[in-house]
Amino acid sequence: MTQPNPSIGKSQRYYRETYLRNLPSAFCAGCGNGTILNAFVRAVDELITAKELKQQDILAISGIGCSAWIPSPHFRGDTLHTTHGRPIAFATGAKVMNPKLNVVVFTGDGDGAAIGGNHLIHAARRNIPMTVILVNNLNYGMTGGQSAPTTPLHVQTSTYPQHPEAPFDLTRLVEGAGASFIARWTTFYVDELIRTIKDAMLHPGFAFIEIIAQCPTYAARFLTEYQGTLSPDEREQYRRHPGAWMLKALKGKKKGEALGYPRYQLTLKDTLMELGIFKREQRPTLIDHLQGLWGLTEVDK
Amino acid sequence: MKAGLHFVDGGTACAEGAIYAGCRFFAGYPITPATSIVEWMAKRLPQKKGYYLQMEDEIASIAAIIGASWAGGKAMTATSGPGFSLMQENLGYAYLTETPLVVVDAQRSGPSTGQATMPGQQDIMQARYGTHGDVAPIAFCPWSVQEMFEFTIHAFNYAERFRTPTLVMTDGEISYMREALQIPKSGEFPVIDRQRLTKKHSSPDEIFLRYEMPRFGDGMNLLVTGSAHRPTGVRDYTPHFHRATINWLFEKSRQAGVALNAEGLDVDVLHLDSASTAVLSFGASARPAYQAVLTARKNGSDVGFVRLKTLWPLPEQRLLEVFANVQRIFVVEMNMGMMVNEIARIAKHATVVSIPKVAGEVHQSSEILDRIMEDESV
Numbered sequence: 001m002t003q004p005n006p007s008i009g010k011s012q013r014y015y016r017e018t019y020l021r022n023l024p025s026a027f028c029a030g031c032g033n034g035t036i037l038n039a040f041v042r043a044v045d046e047l048i049t050a051k052e053l054k055q056q057d058i059l060a061i062s063g064i065g066c067s068a069w070i071p072s073p074h075f076r077g078d079t080l081h082t083t084h085g086r087p088i089a090f091a092t093g094a095k096v097m098n099p100k101l102n103v104v105v106f107t108g109d110g111d112g113a114a115i116g117g118n119h120l121i122h123a124a125r126r127n128i129p130m131t132v133i134l135v136n137n138l139n140y141g142m143t144g145g146q147s148a149p150t151t152p153l154h155v156q157t158s159t160y161p162q163h164p165e166a167p168f169d170l171t172r173l174v175e176g177a178g179a180s181f182i183a184r185w186t187t188f189y190v191d192e193l194i195r196t197i198k199d200a201m202l203h204p205g206f207a208f209i210e211i212i213a214q215c216p217t218y219a220a221r222f223l224t225e226y227q228g229t230l231s232p233d234e235r236e237q238y239r240r241h242p243g244a245w246m247l248k249a250l251k252g253k254k255k256g257e258a259l260g261y262p263r264y265q266l267t268l269k270d271t272l273m274e275l276g277i278f279k280r281e282q283r284p285t286l287i288d289h290l291q292g293l294w295g296l297t298e299v300d301k
Numbered sequence: 302m303k304a305g306l307h308f309v310d311g312g313t314a315c316a317e318g319a320i321y322a323g324c325r326f327f328a329g330y331p332i333t334p335a336t337s338i339v340e341w342m343a344k345r346l347p348q349k350k351g352y353y354l355q356m357e358d359e360i361a362s363i364a365a366i367i368g369a370s371w372a373g374g375k376a377m378t379a380t381s382g383p384g385f386s387l388m389q390e391n392l393g394y395a396y397l398t399e400t401p402l403v404v405v406d407a408q409r410s411g412p413s414t415g416q417a418t419m420p421g422q423q424d425i426m427q428a429r430y431g432t433h434g435d436v437a438p439i440a441f442c443p444w445s446v447q448e449m450f451e452f453t454i455h456a457f458n459y460a461e462r463f464r465t466p467t468l469v470m471t472d473g474e475i476s477y478m479r480e481a482l483q484i485p486k487s488g489e490f491p492v493i494d495r496q497r498l499t500k501k502h503s504s505p506d507e508i509f510l511r512y513e514m515p516r517f518g519d520g521m522n523l524l525v526t527g528s529a530h531r532p533t534g535v536r537d538y539t540p541h542f543h544r545a546t547i548n549w550l551f552e553k554s555r556q557a558g559v560a561l562n563a564e565g566l567d568v569d570v571l572h573l574d575s576a577s578t579a580v581l582s583f584g585a586s587a588r589p590a591y592q593a594v595l596t597a598r599k600n601g602s603d604v605g606f607v608r609l610k611t612l613w614p615l616p617e618q619r620l621l622e623v624f625a626n627v628q629r630i631f632v633v634e635m636n637m638g639m640m641v642n643e644i645a646r647i648a649k650h651a652t653v654v655s656i657p658k659v660a661g662e663v664h665q666s667s668e669i670l671d672r673i674m675e676d677e678s679v
Contacts, residue, residue: 093368
């Protein structure tokens with residue numbers, strides 16, 4: 001914790017001009033996606049400064065939904081904004097065709113766990129080297145606050161007065177599928193997030209980072225309702241800054257350390273979840289196995 | 302496979318054509334009757350330091366080849382009806398993002414699982430209109446094992462030349478049928494390679510609405526999206542920009558039609574000089590149709606034969622010229638009558654008669670001959 005802060009001497013303008021396109025942001029005021037873009041850009045800057053990778057080798061791929069707009073059109077680098085649920089499948093083709101690319105997929109809970117859940121588990125199983133940043137805002141934000149496979153049981157969404165399903169635990173899902181690097185944070189833990197994104201991008205295998213993010217427009221509403229009666233003062237705070245209000249709920253309690261990172265515990269609605277790094281191990285990747293096929297069969301018939 | 306004469310099935314010929322054309326990435330999902338293509342690619346690509354990937358489904362298969370194409374590779378997938386249905390959304394993505402790639406549909410008799418493994422020609426309108434939104438496809442339709450090889454190469458050539466997905470609309474019959482295949486020597490058959498967009502080109506920021514194709518990893522900061530976009534890739538829903546993009550997709554297809562005509566890849570016309578009756582067909586059903594025409598001619602009837610080598614863009618002007626003196630056109634196809642509606646629209650002066658067949662089997666030439674003679678005797 002005594003390491004020098006690599007962002008010292010670098011202005012907001014430096015990050016903006018070096019890594020972002022000069023385009024207006026489409027995110028709601030208070031959205032967690034800006035924090036994630038910030039953490040990503042800082043992680044990339046640290047890696048490039050340390051000569052661990054080149055900016056031109058980074059390929060950011062996203063699906064459909066709010067999370068998809070984190071890299072596209074904002075990130076100044078190669079970006080591929082694909083169809084709903086399929087970014088990991090597109091990423092698989094790009095990475096296999098050019099293994100030099102450092103592929104980072106931005107997906108959401110709807111994009112990556114509902115419509116694209118199959119691609120997620122198969123990529124984890126294949127251990128294809130890429131970083132999947134799954135932004136879990138607990139609902140479908142872009143289309144207006146509908147229920148997602150991560151929505152807590154019994155909250156009110158645009159599609160259910162009482163959401164009738166239990167949510168996924170995505171870190172355990174990808175662990176079962178074989179991911180070799182697994183982490184979960186919330187947008188509250190920015191420093192840990194920057195470090196984790198760096199580690200994930202250098203990890204030789206499938207790296208999965210779930211980031212629970214505040215959705216000030218929709219999810220903040222049902223989390224507030226859950227928190228029961230608010231004082232008039234609190235109600236006013238929520239009304240003015242719903243993103244900040246929800247972010248408060250994303251702060252956990254410290255519970256030791258593991259794999260070089262602190263661990264936290266967070267109770268969101270009735271679900272107790274761990275935050276931290278859960279797995280970090282190396283095993284041969286899909287690229288290794290595919291290139292291992294070269295020369296196995298005779299050349300011509 | 303070495304240059305020379307081989308005896309193989311259509312699927313193998315298709316895969317060899319892809320290898321000849323320089324395809325080095327294939328992603329697919331097992332489905333009959335496209336299996337022989339997939340299996341041969343799986344064997345051949347590692348020999349060429351290429352990549353064969355078996356994906357979790359057909360949606361992922363086409364997604365992976367789009368990603369591979371943007372990463373700089375010539376890429377292909379092959380499937381059959383149910384898989385072709387699953388691919389439609391991402392196929393639309395490939396049209397809009399002007400991604401060169403090849404999709405082979407070995408058509409089987411549907412709908413749904415239908416007569417799985419048995420041939421059909423019921424996906425030809427899906428090839429034209431299957432994805433949502435306006436697109437203008439290029440779809441080849443081989444009728445022999447030799448054409449499976451050659452048309453797959455043409456499909457790659459047109460994909461690269463016009464920076465667009467292209468389709469090979471074959472069927473279970475041609476895919477599994479064994480015939481002689483003459484493989485040309487390397488360099489004998491024309492192969493068109495990708496024109497790469499680099500920073501040296503004029504306005505390299507304009508990555509769409511042009512024929513040069515950029516590649517990930519070249520430091521071009523590519524902005525690729527399936528949303529409506531400006532030529533730079535910046536998302537923009539303004540009517541002007543989207544209209545320009547869609548007009549460009551149609552313009553490319555029109556230009557491809559001109560090129561197909563110049564290369565003799567649009568239609569095959571036989572014995573039509575003085576005939577007032579014509580039989581039109583394509584793919585596997587063109588084989589018994591042609592046999593029926595030959596028999597009818599032997600019996601003294603002046604019947605001509607027209608075969609579509611590409612289904613889309615439909616060579617409307619050429620067909621209008623070909624049918625100028627024809628009074629009756631029989632359209633033979635393995636569906637309830639799809640292409641017949643297009644022909645009736647084009648050849649308004651003629652009587653257009655459908656000879657459909659939905660059975661999971663190719664027409665008998667006698668069925669076609671009987672139908673022609675029935676009308677001749679009236």
